[in-house]
Amino acid sequence: MSARVPLPAWVDRILLPVLNVSLAFLIGGIVVLLVGQNPLEAVQIMLYGAFGYGDGFGYTLYYTTNFIFAGLAVSLAYHAGLFNIGAEGQGYIAGLGVILVALWLNGTHWALMMPLMLVAGALFGAFWAFIPGYLQAKRGSHVVITTILFNFIATSLMSYLISRVLKPAGVSADESARIEAVTRVPQLREFIPFFGYSPVNLTFPLAIAALFGVWFLIWRTKFGYAVRALGFNPTAAHYAGISNARLIMITMALSGGLAGLVALNEVAGVQGRLILNFMAGAGFVGIAVAFMGRAHPIGVALAALLFGALYQGGQELAFSMPAITRDMIVTIQALVILFTGAMGEMLRPPLERIFARRAPAVARPAE
Amino acid sequence: DPAVLYDGGGKFDASFNESTFNGAQRFSEETGIGFGEFEITTDAQREQAMRQFAQRGANPILVPGFNWETTIRTVAAEFPDTNFAIIDAVVDLPNVRSIVFKEHEGSYLVGILAAMASETGTIGVVPAFDFALLNAFACGYKQGAKSVNPDIEILDTYIGSGFDAFNNPGGGAEVAQSQLDRGADVIFQVAGGAGQGVLQAVADADKLGIGVDSNQNHLHPGNVLTSMLKRVDVATYNAFKDFEDGNWTNEIITLGVAEEGVGPAFDEHNEALITDEMRAAVDEATAKITSGEIVVHDFRTDNSCPV
């Protein structure tokens, strides 16, 4: 076995991920070939659909918004050593907070309402994550189980509330009353016509802000310092005078709050009403996004964009190539997760061989 | 060319999306005219895909499911020269045809059959989850059964609490079993894909199931009493055909028992199960519903069921 030489930074951070995505598409391309379509054309359609024109790009960003929030939610908890599988349910419950405030003050201008809906969504999401956090901190109940179970409970609760409480009589769909246009979070297209009809809205800049916010929180505040200490070594955190229990509860609540912002995008930004299952799996995609992004906001942003592009590009592909169904899109997404996430190191050894410098490694003095 | 956009459950949901597809397919086979189609994966794709079809000149554009209501309002207004059709909702725009079914009426007739076929005096209904449309089926069914036998016991059990429930035949089978255990001998499934589990469990126990949406009598001949047909396929076919023949109208089409848009399926598979008496009772109720003598309550009007 030869000495392992670290790859140049650009190879590690750019070339390797690019090669991984290409590999995923290569395998996806074989699937496309199998159904008798041209893979190159398919890739072109996907790329064009995701980035090539205003509408498409807007849709990409709209999906990205959701995935950023969900990815950040999972990441933040992860830094404290907690695996939050419950972003799906937390976002779902947050929808309730958003809609309650929106309907209560329906007709009020969005400039006033957006902060209110944001806070309401975040609070509801935070609440739904706080309970598992509390149970973990005080009762030692494993947060993985409790968040899974809370997803199921959220489904039941929301089903009841939407179908039986919020649904106006005489409406056939199981959904809440509508939020008036002035109250809804405005679409970016109202300011930037480039985005065409796409639903990307003011929540997107908020997501970008959240990326910075979480980065700042984790790496530039005392709180973040404590969170990371806790995540890496709870005993050392205890030694440092940090209250592990309190920190677990706060971190879970913050994580749920972030997940709750998905609801702001969906309920107040896109749907304008509360519908069943509006999360549509965004919370689970958030897990993949967080881990692929190595729980770092830059990574989360890129992974969220990748998934946003896959969702939107996939839509275009399914639309333009009827032979390619939505299930194939899911398959291609799976391949991307597999090759860029789980098998991301596969190409490292060959790259290391290629980039291994001739000269023997400069020895760092052993001490 | 015409186009179809399916609702969230997807083209092959063993329910009304599939029915829509069948209608479009029949039209295509008969006329040789192709049709565009798209299955959404997220709610945000509704508007996007509908607009894409409209921009590419598809006409008419048909969508099954009331979830399309908001979308069609937006997009139909943008494309006044394109014709749209929506099934299960009313959209009052000059270029939209609305097709609504009175599922409660058809379910009422099916309920009559169930009550008459039951030997135990207990029957069941299995909706996928607590959802107004599904409750409308269940509520009509209960009214029909009670009209035959006011003392009949009707078990009503949901499989799950969200759209996932449509994909859970294992859960459907178990729910059916729980009703069978409690004495039900006729069970009406209103659960899409999960309904197959219901019918399977009922057939395994050699009792009677009732299919929904399309004719499912053939699935377990001798163990499917009937199916509550909802002729989405016919409505789709007719819409496309009307457009082709120049007969397109932008009106509200209500399909109830009177219009033969809903009702029980009779065919060779359930011939042996349906007595003349049952046929007569159904015919009588059909006549009374048509004449307005019987008004079947629609759950959706007030979110509640009188029985």
Place this chain on the structure above:
Amino acid sequence: MERVNHPDAQRPQGAAASAPAIELRAINKSFGPVHANRDIDLSVQKGTVHGIVGENGAGKSTLMSILYGFYTADSGDILVNGKTVSISNSSDALSLGIGMVHQHFMLVDNFTVLENVVLGAEGSALLGRSLSKARSELQRLARDYGLEVSPDTLIEDLSVGQQQRVEILKALYRGADILILDEPTGVLTPAEADHLFRVLATLRNEGKTIILITHKLREIMAITDAVSVMRQGRMVATVPTSETSPEALAELMVGRRVLLRVDKDEARPGDVKLAVENLTVADDAGVIRVKGVSFSVRAGEIVGIAGVAGNGQSELLEAIAGMRRPVAGRVIVNGHEVTTHGEAGAAELRQKGLAHVPEDRLRMGLVTNFEAWENSILGYQDEPRYGGGLALDIGASRREFEGRIAQYDIRPANPRLKTANFSGGNQQKIVLAREMERDPDILIVGQPTRGVDIGAIEFIHNQIVKMRDAGKAILLVSVELDEIRSLSDRILVIFDGEIVGEADPASADEGELGLLMAGVHNKEAAQ
């Protein structure tokens, strides 16, 4: 009394004629950019005890791990009993009769002793038979070598000394002819160490070959036949032990003269700074570990607590540091009774002027995934000098740490290096620098030199004495009796959660202290 006994003074000279048990030729190994071993040659004669010494990070463990097949060398040859062999994994090594006791134990914590011993050498597919065979074999080993350990106890319930015994038993159970021990005495009490060396002597007399890595030069002088010195990845010398001295070895290792004893003046004790009254503390499982202990520490004195590991020292330290809520009793720091023991209690104690160098730096004192500067504020992160309000002032923290790097000679001098990548000695310096530079009134120190090389030990001891001379109250807990004796102004002996005696380091007799530590309360009973 000689600390390390030689049951047998004569060395098997005749063995030199046959091929060496182990011969390494031009071994090279790199971890990424770190060249841990370069062109290492080593020859170990059969039936001898061969010592290896070197600073932290010199490459000793790496070399031995290569011999044991845990790492694969980048280049070089290994000869066992004169034959070139290829050792690509540990089972190759085991089948060549090489056994190893690792520096960091390779035990499964929630397994019993017996299960750990048979793991990988079970024999039959069903456990029952292997276990009963191992049980009787363990009895034999216990008889032959005095390595007693209860076979059905979980590893996590054993003291480190006992855990190490299990490691040795593992190797012997596998029939090792060549036994590698990597810093085996780092965690042992003198009595345990003595015992270990008696066992090693017995093994050598049976013809087995032993390679011993240690930082304690006295052990090298006492037990080994030859000694090799490593420095910065190279083998710098191999000499017969009889022809060298601790001073000479120390100079070879570090490259300069090292003072091997602590120089300090009389203590001038002042006011009581730390008082412990009737302190009773339970461990996580609720077992009472400290039983109504009372003592006090004055400004300007070092009070040493001597005792065999596992007699309540850890719980005592944690209670004093505010991390553990006592069952009963009080801790009075600087005249104030401590109230917020438990969850976030350590923070209150720090504010009151108590600094704590924990026993186990990797588990408690450091977040090894943090960069070094981040660890330099651990526990003090909320102080205003590291940023007002919520924000953390990275610049200030780093600058401060850079100053300390120079002062404490922390190597490599890179504040942004991940802490895990510093050597044990340097990790310890990071902790010490953090706690001492706070200018605390009271310093409690647990096992300050565990696993640390002699150069660093010298430095650390001098720092502690300097603190005392600056008028700090210092409580020192160590299982190294030498360390306690050379640093302390007063010695308290702890046994089974109680202070069983007090001694003056100047006059205390080592044997007497040893008996106290072993729980023999009065001399008469001992004799």
Place this chain on the structure above:
Amino acid sequence: MTYVDLILVLDSTVRLATPLIFACLAGLYSERAGIVDIGLEGKLLGAAFGAAVVAAITGSAWAGLFAGVGVSLCMSAIHGFASINLRGNQIISGVALNFLAAGLATFLGQSWFGRGGNTPQLPSGARIPTITLPFANEVQDVPYIGYFYYELISGHSILSYIAFLIVPITAFVLFRTRFGLRLRAVGENPKALDTAGISVTLLRYQALAITGILVGIGGAYLSIAQSAGFTNNMSAGRGYIALAALIFAKWRPWPALATCLLFGFLDALQFRLQGVALPGIGQVPTQAIQALPYVLTIILLAGFIGRAVAPKAAGTPYVKER
């Protein structure tokens, strides 16, 4: 609730618990070996698909069972390659497998059968049969005992009996065999095993193979025993529930059985309590009843179960040199 009701609920419990038991024990092997498997859901689905496809084509339930196991073994192999050889993140690999199964099953099913991924309805010969135990019919009228034997003990799918059998086998393997000892060791401290001369890689692959086989049987149960064909996404979250059950049971086989039975029981009960007026409370929304199993689980967890400590090495790839 009468005696008969109780027996019927328990009967239902067995059926509902069967796939959970397989998935949960499957997860037990991999997590005990230090590999977190969040992909149980996808493996259940993949196996259900494979089983239904082959059963539909061959008409043989046994061929279907083998195919189902084969599919989940392949998925385990991918998981192993990613997380053992490439030291990739086990969670991502599991999530990817979940997506892969959902997408590929529907895609392949559609291209083979043209029913949107669903396989054709299986005839009874292509389904795993149920077993009537000896004398079940004869004794069914004996009060209590006879009925208990007839209804609850007899008459289940062969796979249900296998599920119950796997539990003592697992307990035996885990705690009484050499393999079990090594398996537990590799999940706690792989270094200890490595230095003992045992290959960590090989052992982890073996564990994953067992995981594949067990979860494969569980998936086959869904499509060719409980149901008569494959339906899209028919695993319906059972993989996640199994994961929760595993933690609840603290990674031990008998408690795993108990937990799966508890989940099955609460679910069975839930179906029967819908619409029933509860004493003292009256009619409650069905959603409250549906959420009951999860709420009760959380209460049990918080109230009685306490801290669950995972195998120490679970989730982290084994790296010798960094």
